[in-house]
Amino acid sequence: MLASEVLNTFLPSGLITQLLGNDCAFDQVQPVETCQSTDLVFADDERYLPTLMEKKPAVVVTTEALSGALVEANVCVLVSSNVKLAHALVRQKYTDTDFWARDGVNVHARACVHSSVVVPSDCVIAAGVVIEANVEIASHVSIMANTVIQSGVTIGVDAVIHPNVVVGWGCQIGARVQLQSGCVIGPEGYGFAQDEARASHRIPQQGIVVIEDDVSIGAGTCIDRATFGETRIERGVKIDNLCHIAHNVLVGEDSLLTAQTVIAGSTTIGKRVITSGQTGILDHLTVADDVVLLHRAGVTQNIDSAGYYASLPLQPLRTYTKNAVVQKKLVDMNKKVRQLEKQLNALQTKLDE
Numbered sequence: 198m199l200a201s202e203v204l205n206t207f208l209p210s211g212l213i214t215q216l217l218g219n220d221c222a223f224d225q226v227q228p229v230e231t232c233q234s235t236d237l238v239f240a241d242d243e244r245y246l247p248t249l250m251e252k253k254p255a256v257v258v259t260t261e262a263l264s265g266a267l268v269e270a271n272v273c274v275l276v277s278s279n280v281k282l283a284h285a286l287v288r289q290k291y292t293d294t295d296f297w298a299r300d301g302v303n304v305h306a307r308a309c310v311h312s313s314v315v316v317p318s319d320c321v322i323a324a325g326v327v328i329e330a331n332v333e334i335a336s337h338v339s340i341m342a343n344t345v346i347q348s349g350v351t352i353g354v355d356a357v358i359h360p361n362v363v364v365g366w367g368c369q370i371g372a373r374v375q376l377q378s379g380c381v382i383g384p385e386g387y388g389f390a391q392d393e394a395r396a397s398h399r400i401p402q403q404g405i406v407v408i409e410d411d412v413s414i415g416a417g418t419c420i421d422r423a424t425f426g427e428t429r430i431e432r433g434v435k436i437d438n439l440c441h442i443a444h445n446v447l448v449g450e451d452s453l454l455t456a457q458t459v460i461a462g463s464t465t466i467g468k469r470v471i472t473s474g475q476t477g478i479l480d481h482l483t484v485a486d487d488v489v490l491l492h493r494a495g496v497t498q499n500i501d502s503a504g505y506y507a508s509l510p511l512q513p514l515r516t517y518t519k520n521a522v523v524q525k526k527l528v529d530m531n532k533k534v535r536q537l538e539k540q541l542n543a544l545q546t547k548l549d550e
Contacts, residue, residue: 199220200221200237200255203291204275212277212286217276218268218274221255224255225237226238230248236254237258239284239287240257240258240259240263240280241260243263253271260276260277296321296357303316304322314328319337323344329350332350335352338358340352345363345364346364347368350369356372363380364382365406365422366383369408374413375412375413376414378417380420383406383422385401387443403422404423405428406422409430410432410433412430412432417439418440418442420442421462423445425445429447430448431448431450431452434450437456440459448470449466449470450468451468452471458477469486471488476493482497487503488500495508496511497509
């Protein structure tokens with residue numbers, strides 16, 4: 198592959214804007230630390246310059262600010278306006294896993310596909326897959342081993358469903374969605390009513406889950422179907438491994454939910470919300486657009502304004518960091534208070550005498 202081919206592919210979008218130095222071929226994409234002279238690498242920090250100067254990979258995708266030194270060292274440079282985004286899109290284009298590899302057939306002999314289901318010829322259905330009645334599958338879908346697709350599901354174009362996934366009846370999976378191994382979409386939501394003896398009785402959960410386009414759901418994540426209506430994950434959301442989204446939750450566009458985030462039922466999450474690991478959000482709340490939740494945030498009330506929040510009880514990040522500093526000093530402060538109390542008691546005793 199030539200550097201000029203990469204330039205021509207991404208020049209129209211403005212992601213890669215220039216080729217500096219002599220055009221050069223590369224064999225693989227590798228990290229800076231282990232690259233060889235035949236590799237393409239990505240570098241957006243000057244701390245990588247000494248290694249690049251030593252190893253001299255075939256092509257470096259970098260910023261305009263770093264390009265001069267590399268060109269002087271006779272390295273082929275592709276200048277990017279956003280190196281991290283170039284890293285993602287170049288690798289998707291040229292080095293991504295082929296999820297549509299097949300052994301001459303698109304539906305494996307050991308897959309069980311209901312007779313009502315039409316599988317387009319460019320789809321791949323692996324061994325052990327079970328697809329129930331009235332499932333609609335768009336073109337260029339890959340469904341990997343031992344996945345179960347229950348009745349009435351719709352799956353959009355270019356979706357990739359990894360091994361051992363379960364998609365519950367009636368749920369909707371959008372275009373270019375990635376469902377990682379072991380995730381469960383559309384199990385029954387946690388709904389029970391108690392009688393006078395506090396015995397719990399199941400409330401049927403008869404809504405669905407809607408996963409919009411370009412969503413990624415991590416391994417082991419569970420998204421519950423709605424009691425009525427829908428649980429909805431909007432376009433572009435990326436959910437990490439081992440998260441739980443309860444019934445009737447709405448997660449807004451382009452939000453990022455990281456590992457072990459838990460969102461209780463009927464809560465609305467705004468657009469572009471970010472949660473760090475082990476964030477917990479109670480039910481029937483609203484979180485505004487552009488909120489960032491950090492340090493095991495525990496959300497027990499609505500968040501009405503964009504900003505950074507942390508911990509439990511939830512605090513604006515600046516307040517939390519100040520309190521954290523004070524908290525480290527509490528033992529010493531307690532000692533000083535006790536010393537002052539003794540001094541005051543001694544003084545009071547003298548005054549009483």
